[in-house]
Amino acid sequence: MDVLMASRLQFAAAAIFHFLFVPLTLGLSFLTAIFQTLWLKTGDEDYKRAARFWGKLFLINFGLGVVTGITLEFQFGTNWRFYSEYVGDVFGSLLAIEATLAFFLESTFIAVWWFGWNRISPKINTLAIWLTAIASNISALWILIANGWMQHPVGYVLRNGRAELESFTAVLTNSFAWWEFLHTVPAAYVLSGFFVLGVSAWHILRKNELSLFKKSFRVAAIWTVVFSLYLIVEGHIHGAEVADKQPTKLAAMESLWEQERGAGWVLLAIPDEEGERNSLEIIRIPKVLSLLAFHDPEAEVKGLKAWPKEERPPVALTFFSFRIMVALGMLFGLLSLLAFIKRHNPEDSPGLLRILIWNIPLPYIAAQAGWIVAEVGRQPWIVYGLMKTKDAVSPLSSVQIGLSFPAFIIVYGILGIICFWLMAYHARKGPEPVETVTSTLEAKLS
């Protein structure tokens, strides 16, 4: 394997692994804050214990999210040296601002929340968890502005042999970045909502802490249905944005080879990248792709053949990832609607509860599939239309990358297994007994 491919795989592994923990951080922080606020407003002990229970799962997940994030920031320099040199003037400041605005706030107040449980007033403590939630979402905004720039670079000028910032406002108001934010963050909320629904369903089925978990279920059901349905609408607009700004990605997402007026939409296909065609197509609806992408059934859609082979992204991976994401998105709309309808007595629908337990991993798959569409679909560009990935890689030796890539897989693999095992252990164990929450639990170590 060459240094370029190994660097790409290493970055993909690091990013995928990091994003196993990010979505739950973004959403569960808010849900924990909501439970704790409900306790503060109603004085209901169930909400207090729920905040502590979900907060503990949040913390276990958060730990790995934080430490794997450090690697990502440093990997731009270690593995993508020429990228860092070429676009650092625009891209670097976004990462630095993210750290200054978000990471300090997040890391300080998560500690204040957990360690300050019986040291500071409940009001300040609740404020601390809200600040943690807001900070993690601010961090998402800045990193997505940075990624949005890689997807659709704006506000720069080529000068001194590199891309230099020309308009910071243009970078901040990049529509592509905002659509990414409006897609990724609610998707994280959906994942977190289904996580709470799934874990609650497990306990409700066992009649364990019924009152507490029914309340958790109700809050999560409302939360999840809002964002699941929103995402179906947003996803459509988002797709149109991709069609407009990244035609090669759209063609790969739809495995469309020929330029077509009134292009049809296929449900499933097996792309044949060598033969530049689909070797199999299942269900093709005429004109629908033109309609979806450009809101005009007669619109012209460029096919992959419009670009030379070396400028096309990997088709099959992009195509199938997109299909998986969309199909799961539809399923989530349906499931969240059912959960919403049954939110007052979920214990009467054991079938739904069982599905919700098995559903817990699916939003993770959808989220990863979405990122594969975004990042693999952008290839061969590291910055769309501006810089190719192959020109960005660091001049490393094959020994260096040959050691670091397996090290990533081993260390991350082991840590990932431990984290998910520990989450499952605490999720099954359920909340601490009432007396513990009010005395010793509050003082426990993190």
Add this chain to the structure above:
Amino acid sequence: MEMNVFQVIWYILWGVLWAVYFTLDGFDLGGGSLLYILGKDEKERRTIYQSLGPFWDGNEVWLITAGGATFAAFPKAYAVMFSALYSALLLLLFSLIIRGVAIEYRNKYDSLTWRKAWDFLFFLGSLLPALLLGVAFANIFKGVAIDQNGIFRETLFHLLNPYGLLGGLLFVFCFATHGAIWVAFKTSDPLAKRAGNIAKRLWVVTLILVILFWAYSFSATKLWQNYINNPILFVFPALAVVCYLAVPALLQKKAYFKAWVASALTIVSFTAWGIAGLFPNILPSSIDPAYSLTLMNSSSSELTLKIMTIVAIIFVPIVLAYTFWAYKTFSYKVTEKDIAY
């Protein structure tokens, strides 16, 4: 090439970020490296974790910010430095990752084997970063073998030269002293007393290492050149010496917090010594000074530096304010109640 005022501002801020990072993460890395020496039983080890628990994460953000600021203000230096120090840097990251997980997970499952395993990883993950940071910065002071294209011409093993290793040892002992003082401040006797005594002994070793490092820097680096040209800069090493000499007296009086502040100021002044000596280089080349990366030839555009300056002026005071508040909130001595399981 002319240098502009924003480049100089960001060079100074770059130094400040590293200084704050060493000062803050220094105590929790140092405390972790002393886990076995200070913590004689489970209760004491828990107390040590608890004394570092609310702080380590925020402290590490200063590393992320120092890295981010390097990327933003001096992208070429970031690109060359991070790819040249590839193996050392990834080793540092793996250590910090495993260590962070150790702190978070150690007490989330009740098993002796579980705790013992995380204790060991926490110890190792605290010791190694101190060593690696010391080796890395000593090599940056000395210059690394980068050619005219910024390609690193040596390997990780060349970084483990005598001067680099001396830098590594210095960081290990300096952080350990700093951490022992923190533990003494945050805990009660007998742990506090033991930490105070160990701090005094580590202090002697660190002092010897600093003297050796400064002496060796005359031959191994060009750092003292700036001092000979601008004697006013001697205020930094002088300040480091004065603060450091205050530490044992304050420890003797059991004024642990003041001793920690003196130790912190020493680390800040010592970092200032290194960065002022390095100026205007960020990564000197040991092959030819013409290949060195400086604040002039590796910085971002003036517009980017201006925007970053505005962001820093607005947000750094806010960050410092709530960080200070959080430290104050958690300045209590760790009690039995805090470590109940």
